[in-house]
Amino acid sequence: MKEQIKRYFNRYVDLNDIEIDMIYSKLTAKTFQKKEFLLKENTVCRYNYFILKGVIRSFYIDKKGHEKITQFAIDNWWATNMESFINETPSTQYIQAIEETTVLYLSKETLDLLYTEHPKLERLFRIITENMLIANLRKSDVFLQMRSKERYTFFAEKLPNFIQRVPQYMIASYLEITPEYLSELKKAK
Amino acid sequence: MKEQIKRYFNRYVDLNDIEIDMIYSKLTAKTFQKKEFLLKENTVCRYNYFILKGVIRSFYIDKKGHEKITQFAIDNWWATNMESFINETPSTQYIQAIEETTVLYLSKETLDLLYTEHPKLERLFRIITENMLIANLRKSDVFLQMRSKERYTFFAEKLPNFIQRVPQYMIASYLEITPEYLSELKKAK
DNA sequence: CGGTCTCTTGACGGAGTTCAAAGCTAGTGG
DNA sequence: CCACTAGCTTTGAACTCCGTCAAGAGACCG
Numbered sequence: 001m002k003e004q005i006k007r008y009f010n011r012y013v014d015l016n017d018i019e020i021d022m023i024y025s026k027l028t029a030k031t032f033q034k035k036e037f038l039l040k041e042n043t044v045c046r047y048n049y050f051i052l053k054g055v056i057r058s059f060y061i062d063k064k065g066h067e068k069i070t071q072f073a074i075d076n077w078w079a080t081n082m083e084s085f086i087n088e089t090p091s092t093q094y095i096q097a098i099e100e101t102t103v104l105y106l107s108k109e110t111l112d113l114l115y116t117e118h119p120k121l122e123r124l125f126r127i128i129t130e131n132m133l134i135a136n137l138r139k140s141d142v143f144l145q146m147r148s149k150e151r152y153t154f155f156a157e158k159l160p161n162f163i164q165r166v167p168q169y170m171i172a173s174y175l176e177i178t179p180e181y182l183s184e185l186k187k188a189k
Numbered sequence: 190m191k192e193q194i195k196r197y198f199n200r201y202v203d204l205n206d207i208e209i210d211m212i213y214s215k216l217t218a219k220t221f222q223k224k225e226f227l228l229k230e231n232t233v234c235r236y237n238y239f240i241l242k243g244v245i246r247s248f249y250i251d252k253k254g255h256e257k258i259t260q261f262a263i264d265n266w267w268a269t270n271m272e273s274f275i276n277e278t279p280s281t282q283y284i285q286a287i288e289e290t291t292v293l294y295l296s297k298e299t300l301d302l303l304y305t306e307h308p309k310l311e312r313l314f315r316i317i318t319e320n321m322l323i324a325n326l327r328k329s330d331v332f333l334q335m336r337s338k339e340r341y342t343f344f345a346e347k348l349p350n351f352i353q354r355v356p357q358y359m360i361a362s363y364l365e366i367t368p369e370y371l372s373e374l375k376k377a378k
Numbered sequence: 379c380g381g382t383c384t385c386t387t388g389a390c391g392g393a394g395t396t397c398a399a400a401g402c403t404a405g406t407g408g
Numbered sequence: 409c410c411a412c413t414a415g416c417t418t419t420g421a422a423c424t425c426c427g428t429c430a431a432g433a434g435a436c437c438g
Contacts, residue, residue: 180386376419
């Protein structure tokens, strides 16, 4: 567990064992069961979750009462509702475990404390945030440039292992198409 | 000019006059004429531009040869192509001045240097990047939840001054609708 | 083996695009 | 200061993608 986060952090900054221990002592481990919620709508997202193992989804409920998935996250990704976490405002989204998922989590207060005590962490999270931003911009690009059929083939090629771990109606939701239409697309190709 | 950037920086971190001078000395001012390019497709985006005064747009050319605007930026915003700037890869987008625009710019090397010399800047840009990420997530939300008509009224209410400064076909492009259809929407309401 | 959850099929409708043409507006040069 | 032109906006008709609704077929789980 400590090894995994150490390897992850060292992709971005050099931290010695003492620093790792220091940070690690501030992280809390927790396992969520399948379908258990990490965050519910209208509550402030108090934590940033680092996924050690598992799959989670972020979604909101639209006007018609349908779930719209905005993000999946797996091993070695962070899961949080950024706006809610940073600004301490109520979230409009849910975060839920799709499979049994083990995380390490950090509260905002702890993170702010770590920032002032360890400038290296400031750098680490500056880089992580940059990567998140880039990932988000890329996602927007895909939706901007591709029709639904292309999005599906793109997603299917890029993340084949996902297709197996996640039910099809969730993939449809993430791709912003109806399950019915996705079914049609699969038939056509 | 120095006052403006000082006020902007001090919204996020406390910097004394010596620090401001230090940073300021690393920034280069430049004025771009209307329609002049800050960045062209297939070139690496070497700079991060802080807009002192003006309006710029980021766009790419789609398969059919149409310009698709992904971002506007005005006074006190940063303009760059994040992915290209951070990863030093060729950009798929253009950045262009819509009006005469004065900027302060920073190269990646300079910025990296400033980070190591001034941990406060690491914090500053960590926060700026968080804000950009949140703004981007919000934009995605708007496009996910609203039909084109709602997007137009939302944009028209939220940023009325924009509607005046930017031609309508650019607004249509940003809203991801055709100029023809935007014209129809305006008539209907 | 019965029920709930998931996936498929088909008919229909509507939001938004495409293409072509005409009407406007504003900037430019004479 | 007017006339011309290029760029911008509007109009309308035909078409397309994709959503909605309803119903049935599998598939998984207790």
